[in-house]
Amino acid sequence: MKHRERISVIIPMFNAASTIGVPLESLARQDFCPEEIEVVLVDDGSTDNTVQVARSFLERVRFSWKIMEANHQGVSCARNVGIENAAGEYVFFLDADDELPPDFLSTVFSSMERKSADLAWIWKVFHEKELRKLARHPISKTEDGPSCLLAYLKKPWNAQVFVRRSLLDECGIRYCPGLKYAEDVDFFVRLLFKAQRVHVETATCYLYRRNPHQVTRTINRIKAREAADRTFHQLSCFLEAQNAPFEIIAEMKRFEARSRLNLLRELWKNRLLSKFFGLMESAETKEILTRSQKGFLSPKWIFRAWFLETVFFLVKRFPQFFQNKPSR
Numbered sequence: 244m245k246h247r248e249r250i251s252v253i254i255p256m257f258n259a260a261s262t263i264g265v266p267l268e269s270l271a272r273q274d275f276c277p278e279e280i281e282v283v284l285v286d287d288g289s290t291d292n293t294v295q296v297a298r299s300f301l302e303r304v305r306f307s308w309k310i311m312e313a314n315h316q317g318v319s320c321a322r323n324v325g326i327e328n329a330a331g332e333y334v335f336f337l338d339a340d341d342e343l344p345p346d347f348l349s350t351v352f353s354s355m356e357r358k359s360a361d362l363a364w365i366w367k368v369f370h371e372k373e374l375r376k377l378a379r380h381p382i383s384k385t386e387d388g389p390s391c392l393l394a395y396l397k398k399p400w401n402a403q404v405f406v407r408r409s410l411l412d413e414c415g416i417r418y419c420p421g422l423k424y425a426e427d428v429d430f431f432v433r434l435l436f437k438a439q440r441v442h443v444e445t446a447t448c449y450l451y452r453r454n455p456h457q458v459t460r461t462i463n464r465i466k467a468r469e470a471a472d473r474t475f476h477q478l479s480c481f482l483e484a485q486n487a488p489f490e491i492i493a494e495m496k497r498f499e500a501r502s503r504l505n506l507l508r509e510l511w512k513n514r515l516l517s518k519f520f521g522l523m524e525s526a527e528t529k530e531i532l533t534r535s536q537k538g539f540l541s542p543k544w545i546f547r548a549w550f551l552e553t554v555f556f557l558v559k560r561f562p563q564f565f566q567n568k569p570s571r
C-alpha cells in the first residue's frame with residue numbers, strides 16, 4: 244500500500260558537507276513510519292561537496308527525499324523553496340548541523356493530531372535535561388497562538404515550530420526573503436498571531452549544536468543590529484495593522500525599543516557618528532527615549548537609554564573630542 248507523506252522536514256544547507264550527516268542520521272533513526280516522512284533539502288549555492296555527501300547518505304534511507312537548488316539567496320529563501328516543494332501535511336525546519344531525538348517526530352505528530360493543533364512549539368536546547376527547566380516557562384501554560392506569542396515576547400527562548408501546511412497557505416505566511424538575522428522571530432510572530440491551537444512540546448526537543456560558521460556567529464554585528472531593528476519595527480506595524488491586543492503590541496514595542504538601543508550602542512562603540520546622530524534624531528528613537536523615562540522599559544534598559552542620551556548631548560556639545568569613522 245502506498246503511504247502518503249505526513250511530515251515534510253525542510254533542511255536548508257550551505258557548505259555543510261562536514262555536518263549534513265548529523266541531521267540526516269537523526270532522521271534515519273526516527274521511530275515514526277519512514278514511508279510517511281519526506282525530507283526536502285535545499286542547497287543554497289554550496290561551493291563544496293555538500294550535495295554529493297547528502298545524496299550519498301540518502302541513497303541508504305527508507306524515507307522519501309528530494310534535493311532542490313537555490314541561488315545563494317540566504318536561509319529564508321531556502322526555507323521558502325522547501326515549503327513550496329513540500330508535500331506533507333506538516334512542515335518542520337531542521338538546520339544542517341542539528342539533530343532530533345529518535346522519538347521526536349512520533350511524539351510531536353501524535354500530540355498535534357490529538358489536540359488538532361495548528362502549530363507545535365519546540366524548544367531548542369543543547370541537552371535534553373534542559374527541558375525540565377523549560378517546563379516552567381510561561382509558554383508551557385499556553386494553548387492558543389496569541390497567548391503563546393505574548394509569553395514568547397515577554398521571555399524569548401530559542402525554539403522551532405512544527406506547523407500544519409494549511410496554516411502556512413491559508414495565511415500566506417513565509418520567511419521574509421533576504422533576512423539573515425531575526426528571521427525566526429519574524430516568522431514566529433506572524434505564525435503565532437494567526438494560530439488558533441498551539442501545542443507546547445515538553446516531552447521531546449530540538450537538539451541545537453554550536454557551529455562556528457553559523458550566520459549569527461559570522462555576520463557583521465552592525466548589519467545584524469540593523470536587520471533586527473528593521474524587523475522588529477515592521478512586526479510592530481504588522482501587529483498594529485492586525486488590531487492585535489494592546490498587551491501584545493506593547494511587548495512587541497519593548498522588543499523594538501531594546502533592539503533600537505542595541506543598534507545605537509553598536510554605532511557608538513564603532514564611532515559611526517553620522518549614523519548614530521541620524522538615528523538618535525529620528526522620531527522612532529525620540530519616542531523610545533520618552534517612553535523609557537516613563538518606565539516603559541526595565542531599569543537596565545532605562546539606564547542604557549539615559550547613557551545614550553548623555554553621549555548624544557556630549558558629542559553635540561563637544562564635537563572636537565570625538566572622531567568620526569566612515570560609515571560601513
